[in-house]
Amino acid sequence: MSLIANLKEIRNSLPEEVTLVAVSKTKPVDDILALHQAGQLDFGENRVQELVKKQEILPDKIRWHLIGHLQKNKVKYIAGFVYMIHSVDSTALLKEINKQAEKHNRRINCLLQIRIADEDTKFGMEKEEAQEILNHCKTEYPFTNICGLMGMATFTDNQEQLRKEFRTLKLYFDYFKTYYSGMKILSMGMSGDYPIAVEEGSNLVRIGSLIFGTRT
Numbered sequence: 001m002s003l004i005a006n007l008k009e010i011r012n013s014l015p016e017e018v019t020l021v022a023v024s025k026t027k028p029v030d031d032i033l034a035l036h037q038a039g040q041l042d043f044g045e046n047r048v049q050e051l052v053k054k055q056e057i058l059p060d061k062i063r064w065h066l067i068g069h070l071q072k073n074k075v076k077y078i079a080g081f082v083y084m085i086h087s088v089d090s091t092a093l094l095k096e097i098n099k100q101a102e103k104h105n106r107r108i109n110c111l112l113q114i115r116i117a118d119e120d121t122k123f124g125m126e127k128e129e130a131q132e133i134l135n136h137c138k139t140e141y142p143f144t145n146i147c148g149l150m151g152m153a154t155f156t157d158n159q160e161q162l163r164k165e166f167r168t169l170k171l172y173f174d175y176f177k178t179y180y181s182g183m184k185i186l187s188m189g190m191s192g193d194y195p196i197a198v199e200e201g202s203n204l205v206r207i208g209s210l211i212f213g214t215r216t
């Protein structure tokens with residue numbers, strides 16, 4: 001099937017209110033352009049250098065999402081254009097994003113990445129750190145717009161475990177919403193687990209291989 005057919009099939013399988021981010025890491029700019037011309041606005045990358053290169057070449061209308069672990073010293077390269085950073089996994093990183101955003105006189109959309117997987121390899125903060133950030137973010141990080149949470153489930157076929165992890169994140173999301181009105185986006189679900197993530201309340205999925213084919 002063609003890329004565009006893949007995209008449409010996934011789009012059609014999602015409720016209207018769920019945002020689809022096409023994860024284009026390692027994939028060529030021609031593929032991204034084809035999907036963009038077919039109407040896709042949101043693309044996700046996990047490496048700063050690759051993101052910067054693609055952004056320079058591709059149309060300005062594309063909304064670029066940084067979804068992978070971000071080192072503090074690299075924030076400056078994307079602060080001028082990035083649409084949303086999903087992988088804010090520490091208070092120190094958020095501080096740096098705020099500082100670099102101020103230089104560009106813009107507010108950067110940020111999601112707090114929460115660790116929900118039972119794997120050491122997955123980045124993310126604990127709920128308590130997120131809570132602490134949300135209590136002070138309007139005054140301490142005025143050049144950021146913290147608009148939700150992101151989580152990655154364990155890499156497993158165990159549906160019940162996936163469901164449990166997504167459900168945990170949705171509970172945090174609902175709880176934060178009760179006192180922080182900016183809590184809008186719940187980024188969870190990838191190619192292998194997005195139907196469960198959507199059932200459990202995700203409103204943004206990050207899908208790569210089901211659109212572009214497997215990465216080598």
Ligand SMILES: *Cc1c(COP(=O)(O)O)cnc(C)c1O
Binds near residue numbers: 025189192
């Ligand atoms: C690569 C990646 C995805 C997409 O993975 P697929 O399994 O190809 O859909 C989603 N989220 C993050 C953080 C990723 O790094």
